[in-house]
Amino acid sequence: MRPFEIYNAAAEFKGCTDLRPWLIVQQRTPELFACFPISGENYSGIGFQLQSDHPDFGATGLQKTCYILDEALFELPISAFKRRRGKLAGELLVLFKEYAGL
Numbered sequence: 001m002r003p004f005e006i007y008n009a010a011a012e013f014k015g016c017t018d019l020r021p022w023l024i025v026q027q028r029t030p031e032l033f034a035c036f037p038i039s040g041e042n043y044s045g046i047g048f049q050l051q052s053d054h055p056d057f058g059a060t061g062l063q064k065t066c067y068i069l070d071e072a073l074f075e076l077p078i079s080a081f082k083r084r085r086g087k088l089a090g091e092l093l094v095l096f097k098e099y100a101g102l
Contacts, residue, residue: 001033001081004088004096006060009080013037021061021085022076023068025102033081034073042067048099054092061086070100 001007001024009022021038028034042049047067050060060066062085088096096102 001027001078001084002087003027004093006038006062006085006087008082008085009035009076010082011074011076011080013074014043019082021066022074022081023088025073028075031078033076033078035076036068036070037074038062038066038068040064040066043069044071046071048096050092056088056090056092059086059089060092068096068100 003024003026005024006021007024008019010017010019022035023038024033024035026034047069050057050062050066050068052065
């Protein structure tokens with residue numbers, strides 16, 4: 001598991017523990033990862049849009065336009081992760097890093 005890979009994980013977000021995609025930002029320990037949730041809805045109006053028609057969208061493994069909700073980092077244990085979806089790559093990765101100040 002590496003930074004900017006996208007994994008499905010079951011972790012609490014907005015009072016819900018459904019399986020959702022998460023963007024790994026940093027490995028904190030061998031068992032703990034700092035992540036941003038990814039959602040099909042932009043709840044707060046603050047988030048980076050991953051448009052499905054972008055040339056680099058296919059690498060994400062996502063099905064539709066989504067948002068990386070980067071208001072706060074969430075620490076998820078390795079046990080929460082279920083499967084790898086994809087990753088941010090190419091121009092989408094560059095744009096997200098600029099947007100998030102990473």
